[in-house]
Amino acid sequence: MSSTPAPGFGRIAEIDRLSAYRQEDAAAEGEDRFVWDLSNNESALPPLPAVAEAVRQGGLHTARYPDPTAGSLVRALSRHFGIDTRKVLVGPGSAGVLQQLLLSLCGDGDEVIHASPCFDAYPLLIAVAGARCLPVPLTELGDHDLPEILARVTPRTRVVILCSPHNPTGSRLPDTDLRGFLADLPRHVTVVLDEAYIEFDEAKEPRDLNVLRRDPRVVLLRTFSKAYGLAGLRVGYALAAPDILERARKTAIPFSVTRTAELAAIVSLEQQEALAERMAHTRKLRTDLHAALDAEGLSPLPSCGNFIWIPLGSSSESFAAMVQGAGIKVRACPGQGVRISVGSEPAHRHLLEVVRHRAKS
Ligand SMILES: Cc1ncc(COP(=O)(O)O)c(C=O)c1O
Incomplete structure (x- = not known):
């Protein structure tokens, strides 16, 4: 008897159509x-010596489940940014956090708009959430085409993903452009601003959270994988309004942030x-x-x-x-x-x- 699953409909058909993330890269x-x-x-x-020591310490706790809320890291981030702990969500890499957000914001047939080309995982994470992907080509200079993104918004649009510096072009989304975009964006749409590479951008101060204060529809997505060099440990976070994050907490895989990742991230934050x-x-x-x-x-x-x-x-x-x-x-x-x-x-x-x-x- 064949073990091949029957062809799917809707979300399953979309998943059938896509390849697993970088499957072709597997050595x-x-x-x-x-x-x-x-x-x-x-x-x-x-890794910095203090971070390597934190990893060693974390390894001593492998027989125990980690704190499912990654509470120590949430508190460390809340102190680092000077914001309420309810505005911080930690997850297994920013890709994991993005998945939690999409699962909690989108229902079957809802739409998510993003620039193209983009971080390869967006289409997969959107499909897994049951939503439809609307890719909008970048301009020739590698920037987001914000007027075209606005033109694609419908009543079914739940999320727009923006990315700055943008992967793969490295372009920055200027603050004034973002402000104008948010002013024209219908109120029912949440904006995930993927800032995985923000620390490399000399024109940015990662602790400046004005965009969040100005607009409760914005979610900032950050990671310890890139500038902090913890890609192998899988830890990222979102900063956003408490009601958005409250929902996203419910779509987490339990215990997905290890104690080792949490300790290494806390120590990394102290190494400014x-x-x-x-x-x-x-x-x-x-x-x-x-x-x-x-x-x-x-x-x-x-x-x-x-x-x-x-x-x-x-x-x-x-x-x-x-x-x-x-x-x-x-x-x-x-x-x-x-x-x-x-x-x-x-x-x-x-x-x-x-x-x-x-x-x-
Ligand atoms: C734009 C962007 N966002 C998010 C991620 C995911 O990073 P991580 O899940 O390691 O935090 C990447 C990884 O390459 C990326 O390029």
Whole structure:
């Protein structure tokens, strides 16, 4: 008897249509084809000593379930930002928090609008919530097309996801544009502003929460995965009005934030000086890499994140295959561009050698 599930309808049909998140990336056991992985926008730096010690401490508690509310981290974030604990929700990565939000905000057939291309997980998380995805192409400069997003809003629209710095282009959504957008947006729509990379943006002060104070429809989505370098521990958070988060708490998988992740995040928050140094270092590497790629005629877009987007159109996949053949993994968005994460100096040197060699051959 076949174990293949019967074709589905509605939400199930949508899930059938999509591939699992980066299934195609899974390496065979023991396979390590890449010397440098610049495909995931991870931190290239090792954990800070205090964070490594917190991870060790957390490991001593593995026989016990963690606090299901991640209460110590919620309190630490509330102190860090100077806001009520009811306005803080912690989850297993910001992707996990986004899933909780979508599950709690959308019903079957509701609509979610987002820019395209975007973080690959958005369409999947929207489908899992039973909602319909309405992707709106970015402008040629890699920015959100806010007038077009507004034009796509209907009575079924529950959520608009905006992202700044935007993955994959690195563009910043200026405050004035966001303010104008919110003024024109119908009241029934919640805006999730994905700020996974905000710490890399020199024009932003992550503790400035004015946008939240001005508009209770806005949810700020943040993570410890990128600037804080805790991608492997899975911990992110949302800052928003208490009623939005109260609902989203109910859609969590119980105990999904481990004690280790919670401890490491608390210690990370205390390391603001080290974080500032690391951000300055990453921005310098980004500036240098951008200039070098530009000098090779690749015309990368300016970026506020820890990655650089090269709009290569139909050459995107062949460019990615060429650098991957030389041991550097990057992310290609077929037909649109290639995203390269800011890595280490040796990784950049090697990448630039490969790019220069290609230019000569
Ligand atoms: C824009 C954006 N949002 C969210 C995430 C998810 O991050 P995490 O679940 O590790 O917090 C990513 C990861 O690459 C991302 O690029």
